[in-house]
Amino acid sequence: xxxxxxxxxxxxxxxxxxxxxxxxxxxxxxxxxxxxxxxxxxxxxxxxxxxxxxxxxxxxxxxxxxxxxxxxxxxxxxxxxxxxxxxxxxxxxxxxxxxxxxxxxxxxxxxxxxxxxxxxxxxxxxxxxxxxxxxxxxxxxxxxxxxxxxxxxxxxxxxxxxxxxxxxxxxxxxxxxxxxxxxxxxxxxxxxxxxxxxxxxxxxxxxxxxxxxxxxxxxxxxxxxxxxxxxxxxxxxxxxxxxxxxxxxxxxx
Ligand code: C5P
Numbered sequence: 001x002x003x004x005x006x007x008x009x010x011x012x013x014x015x016x017x018x019x020x021x022x023x024x025x026x027x028x029x030x031x032x033x034x035x036x037x038x039x040x041x042x043x044x045x046x047x048x049x050x051x052x053x054x055x056x057x058x059x060x061x062x063x064x065x066x067x068x069x070x071x072x073x074x075x076x077x078x079x080x081x082x083x084x085x086x087x088x089x090x091x092x093x094x095x096x097x098x099x100x101x102x103x104x105x106x107x108x109x110x111x112x113x114x115x116x117x118x119x120x121x122x123x124x125x126x127x128x129x130x131x132x133x134x135x136x137x138x139x140x141x142x143x144x145x146x147x148x149x150x151x152x153x154x155x156x157x158x159x160x161x162x163x164x165x166x167x168x169x170x171x172x173x174x175x176x177x178x179x180x181x182x183x184x185x186x187x188x189x190x191x192x193x194x195x196x197x198x199x200x201x202x203x204x205x206x207x208x209x210x211x212x213x214x215x216x217x218x219x220x221x222x223x224x225x226x227x228x229x230x231x232x233x234x235x236x237x238x239x240x241x242x243x244x245x246x247x248x249x250x251x252x253x
Contacts, residue, residue, distance in 0.1 A: 028054075053232065090121040091179070
């Protein structure tokens with residue numbers, strides 16, 4: 001049997017050539033990394049949860065008319081996606097101060113922002129994904145002014161959708177990151193939400209208790225990451241059974 005072609009391996013996912021031209025298979029690994037991969041671990045079941053959660057969010061976005069790269073889930077860890085040209089920017093939307101924004105501006109974590117704030121970081125691990133201004137993006141040709149306007153609009157629609165969805169299950173969407181890709185139709189391009197949307201790329205706090213249900217649990221050693229992600233999936237009804245936490249066989253004497 002021929003081995004399928006690996007296109008790219010990232011920190012949490014692998015991309016393989018898809019069954020048809022213009023498609024990729026996106027495989028979700030169990031690897032967790034933080035602080036630009038200075039901290040690493042393998043969290044059993046994380047890939048399964050993120051595959052399901054990302055599918056759930058992307059399908060939801062499609063139903064409200066936000067285009068994404070998602071085509072269909074193939075199995076527990078893989079989904080079929082459209083091949084897109086990733087814009088080399090991380091698009092971050094923040095509703096409350098946390099993480100690097102709190103550090104940068106001296107704001108207490110959890111401070112409500114006057115309105116959602118969209119930030120851009122240049123995707124380059126060797127530089128630690130630095131925050132950049134729209135001026136840099138246009139001057140260095142990473143995107144056009146029109147792309148930027150479209151990216152902000154897309155990111156704010158994702159924020160409205162995700163905030164509402166999370167609020168409905170008692171979770172505050174503090175912030176999140178998305179990546180955006182160009183999909184070409186002859187000479188015309190469409191911008192679509194790409195990569196993944198999962199608790200790896202969002203900050204999710206329980207509204208009542210403030211408990212963190214996202215990757216900060218791993219970054220800050222706050223307990224079991226898979227328990228946190230399973231709780232998000234359970235509340236959203238994404239995993240009806242505890243599929244990633246299969247009980248270990250017990251020895252009967
Ligand atoms: O670290 P920072 O506060 O800038 O992160 C903002 C949001 O973007 C968080 O939800 C974080 O999980 C996400 N993020 C990400 N990948 C990165 C940087 C940030 O998913 N490389």
